[in-house]
Amino acid sequence: MDEDMRWAGGVSLIPAGDGWLVHTPAEEFLAVESEDGGESDLSAPELRPVFEAEGALAPPPPGPGIVGIAGDGPLADTLHPLLAETGVAVRRTTEDDLTGLAVLVACAPWLPDRRWTELDARCLAAGLPWHRGHAEGRRWYTGPFRTRPDDAGYVDTRIRRLAAGPWPAELAAYWQWLDEGGHPEPDPAGALGATLAAALIAVDVRAWLCGDDPPGRGVQTGVDAATGRVGRHPVLPVPAGLMREAPEPLRATR
Numbered sequence: 001m002d003e004d005m006r007w008a009g010g011v012s013l014i015p016a017g018d019g020w021l022v023h024t025p026a027e028e029f030l031a032v033e034s035e036d037g038g039e040s041d042l043s044a045p046e047l048r049p050v051f052e053a054e055g056a057l058a059p060p061p062p063g064p065g066i067v068g069i070a071g072d073g074p075l076a077d078t079l080h081p082l083l084a085e086t087g088v089a090v091r092r093t094t095e096d097d098l099t100g101l102a103v104l105v106a107c108a109p110w111l112p113d114r115r116w117t118e119l120d121a122r123c124l125a126a127g128l129p130w131h132r133g134h135a136e137g138r139r140w141y142t143g144p145f146r147t148r149p150d151d152a153g154y155v156d157t158r159i160r161r162l163a164a165g166p167w168p169a170e171l172a173a174y175w176q177w178l179d180e181g182g183h184p185e186p187d188p189a190g191a192l193g194a195t196l197a198a199a200l201i202a203v204d205v206r207a208w209l210c211g212d213d214p215p216g217r218g219v220q221t222g223v224d225a226a227t228g229r230v231g232r233h234p235v236l237p238v239p240a241g242l243m244r245e246a247p248e249p250l251r252a253t254r
Contacts, residue, residue, distance in 0.1 A: 005043055005051075006058040013042070024056045061087055062209035065102025068093035074194035075133050075140070076107035082202045088209060095119050103205055104130040110184055111136060113158065113175035120146075120154040131204060131216070133197045138187060139224045140197035143216040144235045145204045152218050152235040159238045192225035 007013075010025035019033040020042060030050065034041040051057045067090045069080050076092075083090045095106055095115065106119060111134045123130040123146070131145040132154065146153040158175075162168045187193075200221055204214035222231045 005048060008056055008058045011056050022051070022056060024054045026055055028054060030054060030056070059210045059212065062089075062206055063102075063211065065089065065209060066091055066100060067103045067105060067205055067209075068098070068101040069105050069107060070095045071107035073107060073109035074191040075109075075135075075198055078191070078195050078198040079105065079107065079133075079201055082198050083205060086202065086206050088202075088206055098122065098126055098128055101128060103208065104128055105201055105205065106130065106132040108132075108134040109190075110134055110178055111175060112179065114179045116154045117158070124149060124153065129208065131201050133194075133201055135184075135187070135190060135193065137184075138193070138226050139222045140193040142197050142200045142221045142223075143204070144218050144220055145201075145208070145214050145216040147208055147214065147217055150237060152237045156238045157220055157235050160235060189225060193223055196223040196225060196230075197221075 008025050012023040014021040014023060016031070019031060022030040022032060022042070024030065032042060032047065048057070067083060067088055069076050069083075069090060070093050080090055080092065093101070093104070095104075098104060104123060106116065108116075116132065119130070127149075129145070129147045130153075131143060133140060133142040135141070144152045144157060162171060165171055200216060200223070204216040207214040218235060220233050220235050222233070223229075224231075
C-alpha cells in the first residue's frame with residue numbers, strides 16, 4: 001500500500017481464495033479480487049474511493065495548532081495525556097489566556113456558570129473554537145463543542161436548560177450557589193466519569209483538527225459511570241434576544 005493510503009485502525013485483511021476480504025472498522029466486509037494474491041492489488045486507485053467511503057483508510061494526522069486545556073480536577077488531568085498520545089499538540093493554560101490556541105477546552109469539577117457565560121462571549125469574539133466538560137450530581141457533561149459562530153455555545157445551552165427544565169428558579173439558585181463558592185460533596189468514583197468525558201472530548205477535538213465534523217458539535221453529552229448510560233442531547237442556537245436573562249434564583253427563607 002502506498003504511503004498516502006494507510007489503513008484505519010481496526011481494519012483486517014483476510015486472504016480469501018483469489019482475493020481478499022477487508023473487514024472495516026464499522027464491521028462490514030469488502031470483497032477484493034486479486035490477480036496474483038498479493039496486497040498490491042489493494043492499492044489500485046479505483047479502490048481508494050470505496051475504501052474512503054467505508055472508513056477503511058486512516059484519516060489525516062491532526063493539523064497544526066495547539067489545544068489549550070484550562071481548569072483543574074480529574075477531567076483536565078486525564079484529558080491532557082489522552083490528547084497528547086493521539087498526536088495532538090496540547091498545553092495547560094488558563095481561561096484568561098487564549099493566545100496562540102487553535103482550540104480551548106475548559107474543564108471544571110462542577111459548573112462555573114458565570115465564568116463560562118463570559119468565556120463563551122470571549123471565545124466567540126476571538127473566533128476560537130472551544131469545548132468544555134464538568135460534573136453535575138454523579139454525571140459528567142461535555143459540550144456542545146462550538147467550532148464556529150453559528151454553532152450552539154454555552155449560553156445557548158444554559159438558556160435552553162432553563163427553558164426546558166421543570167425547576168428553572170431552583171436551577172438558577174444552584175448555579176449561583178456554585179458561583180459563590182459552594183461545592184458538592186466529593187465523589188470517590190468521580191475519576192471514572194471524568195475519564196469517559198475526557199475520551200468524548202478528545203474524539204471531538206481530534207476530529208476537528210483532522211478536518212472532520214466532530215460528533216459533539218451541537219450536542220451536549222452526559223455520561224453516568226454508575227449506570228453506564230450515555231445520553232446525547234442536541235442543542236440548537238437560541239435566536240438573538242430571546243430569553244437572555246435567567247430566572248430570579250430562589251432565596252432561602254426562614
